[in-house]
Amino acid sequence: MLGPATAAWAPGSPETLVLSKLFASTDRLLPRHHGLFPTMDSELLPVRRGLGVRTIVLTGVSLNLALPVSAGHITQAGFELVVPRDAVGGTSVEYGNQVLDNTIVVLGRLTTVDDLVAGADDDR
Amino acid sequence: MKTCRKPNRASAQSETTGPSDECRVCVLPPLASLETTQQSSRALARLASGRVLAAGVPMRGTRVDQQQRHAVGIRVECHRARGRLAEVDELRPPRLGEEAPRRSSSGSVTWAAGSGWSPTRFALSSRRPTFRTCPWPVPRGSRCPRGPPRRRHGSWPVRAAPHGADDRTWPQLAADSEGLVDKLDKLLDAARTSGVTVVHATYEGTQGGGHPGTARIWGCWDPPPQRGRPARLKL
Numbered sequence: 383m384l385g386p387a388t389a390a391w392a393p394g395s396p397e398t399l400v401l402s403k404l405f406a407s408t409d410r411l412l413p414r415h416h417g418l419f420p421t422m423d424s425e426l427l428p429v430r431r432g433l434g435v436r437t438i439v440l441t442g443v444s445l446n447l448a449l450p451v452s453a454g455h456i457t458q459a460g461f462e463l464v465v466p467r468d469a470v471g472g473t474s475v476e477y478g479n480q481v482l483d484n485t486i487v488v489l490g491r492l493t494t495v496d497d498l499v500a501g502a503d504d505d506r
Numbered sequence: 507m508k509t510c511r512k513p514n515r516a517s518a519q520s521e522t523t524g525p526s527d528e529c530r531v532c533v534l535p536p537l538a539s540l541e542t543t544q545q546s547s548r549a550l551a552r553l554a555s556g557r558v559l560a561a562g563v564p565m566r567g568t569r570v571d572q573q574q575r576h577a578v579g580i581r582v583e584c585h586r587a588r589g590r591l592a593e594v595d596e597l598r599p600p601r602l603g604e605e606a607p608r609r610s611s612s613g614s615v616t617w618a619a620g621s622g623w624s625p626t627r628f629a630l631s632s633r634r635p636t637f638r639t640c641p642w643p644v645p646r647g648s649r650c651p652r653g654p655p656r657r658r659h660g661s662w663p664v665r666a667a668p669h670g671a672d673d674r675t676w677p678q679l680a681a682d683s684e685g686l687v688d689k690l691d692k693l694l695d696a697a698r699t700s701g702v703t704v705v706h707a708t709y710e711g712t713q714g715g716g717h718p719g720t721a722r723i724w725g726c727w728d729p730p731p732q733r734g735r736p737a738r739l740k741l
Binding site for chain 1: 676678682687692702709723
């Protein structure tokens with residue numbers, strides 16, 4: 383359960399830090415202190431809109447709860463949603479695939495990391 | 507059904523000389539095989555305004571050239587039945603002032619006279635259109651089932667332990683998400699190189715605040731505090 387598991391979490395706790403492999407100095411960090419979804423009652427979407435962002439690529443975990451709800455918030459706020467299916471996770475794997483094929487697919491565009499990277503290479 | 511190819515001289519000749527059973531009508535793939543609804547509507551718009559339906563009758567599936575097929579992002583296929591021609595045209599939204607095509611009980615489709623389309627009647631086969639939208643996600647090439655596919659129950663651990671210490675949630679998630687970090691690493695590197703902003707949305711605890719929500723996944727939290735009661739008015 384998340385309550386007991388996160389009761390001791392605080393800014394700077396090891397559990398709250400982004401994996402060093404995934405973090406770069408140019409990245410933005412948006413810590414939240416409430417709720418299950420980073421898109422609700424946070425500054426994430428309004429600030430992205432102010433920066434001129436139109437498309438959000440949603441990655442990470444999990445497809446069980448946070449990603450579908452966040453995907454709904456993102457599209458409801460008017461952003462285009464892209465979800466690379468191999469850059470998101472859930473448990474069980476079968477259920478994760480069902481969420482992608484039944485829920486995420488009606489909210490945004492499903493793609494893969496390789497396709498996105500190839501597209502990024504083409505844009506350069 | 508077979509995939510359209512760019513017509514060679516022989517097939518182009520058959521187009522101009524008369525009806526042929528091969529590669530005559532282009533049909534859309536099922537909606538489920540398109541990536542997005544937007545892409546589908548774009549494809550329909552291109553088909554409706556492009557040379558396929560504007561080329562006159564008889565219309566030729568091979569009029570959609572390879573470049574156009576790639577531009578709209580659809581896989582164009584040909585069907586052997588002549589009647590499919592009308593089914594394709596059903597996808598075209600009626601133009602301004604034009605009466606929409608009607609399907610009779612006998613399975614034929616008619617257009618109003620003077621609608622710009624001739625002949626105004628095509629015989630349809632009794633089979634259902636192959637491009638009918640399937641509401642359920644099905645593998646490409648599979649038939650659309652009558653009902654939604656049966657779901658197997660997942661193993662979301664919270665369901666098994668409504669209250670109490672269940673620490674299986676994250677280890678199970680980590681095990682099922684194996685390889686995710688490497689994929690993310692690759693994606694984020696490409697994003698940064700392309701100038702895309704990477705935002706990490708993390709959770710840092712409640713900063714001493716209480717109840718983060720009533721979702722059962724939070725587990726052993728006290729019930730939310732009652733913040734006052736409705737006022738009573740004494741008359």
